[in-house]
Amino acid sequence: MTETMETPKAAPKSRMAKFWDSDFAWSFRHSPVAVIASLVVVVLLLVAVFAPLIAPHNPFDPATLNLMNGFTPPGTPNAFTQETFLLGTDDQGRDVFSTILYGLRISLFVGVSAVLLALIIGVILGLVAAYFGGWIETLIMRIADVQLTFPAILVAMLIFGIAKGITPPEYRNEMAIYVLIIAIALSDWVQFARVVRGAALVEKNKEYVQAARLIGRGSFPIMFRHILPNVLSPVLVIATISLALAIIAEATLSFLGVGAPPTQPSLGTLIRIGQGFLFSGEWWILFFPACTLLALALSVNLLGDWLRDALNPKLR
C-alpha cells in the first residue's frame, strides 16, 4: 500500500535463515504429523541407502547363509546354532532384518524412479496440451482418458507382460526392475498431465504470458520458463502422493509375482514369500516387511497431505 521502499534490514539474512523463517517452514515445524512422517521417511531412506553398512548379514550372498538357521523366531536363539536374530529368519535362514533393508532399497528405487519418469512425461504432455490446444490437446487428453479406464495395475501388468515377451531370457532378471519402473510410470503419468494442463490453462491467460509473447518469446521458452515454474506446486503434491502409490503398486506387482525377481527381492516380494508361512506359525517373515511397507507408504502419504495444505493459499 505504501509507495515508499522498505528500509533495508540491518543484516541481510542467509538463504537458509530466510527459508527457516518462511511461512512454509513455519507450518512444517508446527505440524507434528508432518515432522514425524518426514522423520520416518528420512530414517527409512537412510537405512535403505546405507543397507550394506547396517545390515548384519548380506542375505543375497549364499556363502553367509546357514540353512540350519531357518525359521528362527525373532529375538530368541536358534535351537541348533545358538545364533540370535533381531527379527528372526526365513525358511532359508536369511536374516529378516537384513532382507527388509535390502528390500526397502529396491522398493524405494523403483518408486522414486517411476514417479520421476511419470512426472516428466506427464508435465511435458500436460504443458503441450494446454499451450497449443486444438487437436494436439484433444489427442493427448483422449489417450489419457482411455488409459484411465483401465486399472493402473492392469496397465502395468500388460506393459510388464509385453516387455517380458520381447526381452531375451538371459536379461530378463536384470531388466525386470527397469521394466517395472516403466510399467508403473506409464500407468501413472495421466494424473500429472491432467493437473498440469488444468493449472497451465489458467496461467496461460495471465498477462505475464502475454507480456512474454509480446517480447517475441517462442512457445517453448514461454512454456518452460514462464508457465512451468508457476504450475509446479500442485505437481509436487501429486508427486509425493504418487510416490506412496507407486511403492504400493510395485509391492502389489511383486506380490503377484510379476515384479522384482526373487534374486532382487523388494518389500512386495518379501511379503509374497512370507505369506506362505503365515498359517504355519512363522508370522514374522510376513509381519515385519509388511509393517515397513505400511510405515513407508503412510508417512509419504501424510507428508503429501500436509504439503497439499501448506501450498494451498486458500487454506492458509
Added chain:
Amino acid sequence: MSLLTIQDLTVEFPTRRQLFTAVDHASLSVEPGEIHGLVGESGAGKSTIGAAVMGLLERPGRIASGQIKLGGDQISGIDAEAMRGLRGKKISMIFQDPLTSLNPLFTVREQLVETIQAHLGGSEAEAGKRARDLIDRVGIPDPDTRLDQYPHQFSGGMRQRVVIALALCTEPDVIIADEPTTALDVSVQAQILGLIKELAQERQVGVILITHDMGVIADTTDRVTVMYAGKVVESGTTAQVMGQPQHEYTKSLIAAVPRPTLKLHRFPQISYGGRETRFAIEDMARHWPKVDNDTSKPVLEIRNLTKKFLQRRGLLPWDRTYFTAVDEVSFDIQAGEVFGVVGESGSGKSTVARMIAGLYPVDGGTIDFQGKRVSDLRNRAVQDEYRKNIQMIFQDPYSSLNPRMRVDEIVAEPIRHHRLMDRADIKRRVDELLDQVGLGHEAGLKYPHEFSGGQRQRISIARALATQPRFLICDEPTSALDVSIQAQILNILKDLQEHLGLTMLFISHDLPVVRQMCDRVAVMKQGQIVEVQETSDLFSNPQTEYTQELLRLMPQLDDLSTDGLGMEAE
C-alpha cells in the same frame, strides 16, 4: 437516535509475525434513509468495517475494542446464533460481484422466496407475491417471466438489481453495499446508484456505501467518512468533505481525482505519508536515442481491422458461428501523440490493442507500422524489428509479472531475447532502469510479490522501456490502481511521451482519465468506431448520440475541491 452506530471500533488480525490493526478506533453512525459513504484506498480498512458489522470477519480477525450498536442494541460480541438471526434480516449486504453472490442453481424466485420465508415466515404464495413486487420495484422489466429465470440469464446490471431485491426482501434496517458498482459499466453504474438512493429514501433504510471511487461518493452519498490506514481521517457531510477538505490526506486524495472538465498538465504531487516516488525522466531522456518524430505521415496505419471469435464450434464450416469483436476499424496514429480508445466493456477496444500488439492474429484488414506491414505474423524479419519498437503496459499489475521470476530477470528478458547487449551491459542497463522508475536497483533482487500495485506497475514500465521502444500500448494501465497511485502512473506516462517522444495508444473506459491523457480519442461501440476527434472537441462538442450519452453519464465532480489544481491547469 442513529440507526447504526460504530464507536471506537478496533479490528485486529493477529498473524504469527505481528499484530495487524486493520481498523483503528473508527467511529461512524448512520441515520435512517441516509447513504453514508466510506471511502479510502485499498487496505484502508473500509471493507473490514463492513465485515465487522455483519459479523463476518475472517479468521483470525477479531474486534479488539469498541462497540457496534444497531438501533440501541449492541451487536458486537454477541454469539454466532444471535448474529445469524440479525444478518440478512436486520442487516443485509450487497457485494461487488453479482455473479458470485447469487446461487447459479436456483431461479431468482426460489432464492427470494427462500430468504423471505426464512426471515419473515408466511406462506409460499405470500412470499412469491412479495418477490414479484420487489423485482418489479428494482426496475427489472417483465417481472413475471424474469422471476423464473436463472441468474446466468441476466446481464451484469440486471443481476445487481436482483441482488438489491434480495437485500431488501426482509425489510432490513441497514444495508452494507461493498463496491456495488465497481464491476459494472458507467452507464449501468449510474442506474444502480440511482436505484439504491431512491430505495434508501423510500424505505428509510440506512446504507453504508463502501467504495474507492470519489465520483460515486460525490454523486450518491449524504455523508462521508474518509479512511486511511485503518484510521478515520475525516468525516462530515459529503458537500463539506468534498468541497472543503480539512485533512491533508483528503486534500491530496481529492486532488488526484481526474476531472472531466479541467485538463491538467500534471497531477499534483501527493504529499501525504511520504508516498511520492521520484521518476527520473531527465536521466532517462539523456540515455534515450534521439529520434525526430516525423509528423508528415502517420506512424501507425490501421485499415479495416476485423476480428472474429468462434462462438459455436462445428465440424463443418457452416455449422460454426462467429462473434465479430472488431468490425472494420480504421484509424491513423501520428508520431508522438497519445491516441485514446474509449468504450464500455465488450466494445472491442482491448481486442484492437491486442491485434496491434500481435497477440491476436487479424482476421481481416491491415496494420502498417512505419510503412511496413506488421499484421502478417509470418514475416519474421519485420516482426522482430516491430517487437523491439512496440511494448505494452497491462491492466493488472498482479498478473502481468511472472511471480516466479526475479525482478531483474523480468526487466532483462526483452533485452536478452533481442540480443541487444552482452551480460555486463544488461546488468547495468537493468539497474539504471530500476533506478529511473524510482524503485532503486536493489529492487532487482526481489520477487514481484514483495511490491505493491503501484510499484509493480513501475516494474512493468521498466520492462516496457527496456528495448527503448518507439510505441507504447497502454491497456487500462491504471484501472486496477488506487486513485493516488493512478495519478503517479499517469504522470509518468505523460513524462514518457513528452521527454522521450513516445507514441502511445491509450485504452480506457474512464473518460476523465482519457481527457487528461490523450490528444485524440476514438469512441468504440460494439466493435465499431463511432467517432474520432481531438480530445477537447470530443468533450465540448460530441458528434454522435452515443458519445453524448457517455458524457452525460460521466460523474461531473463539480463539487470536488479544486485546491492545488489551479497551477497545473492548462
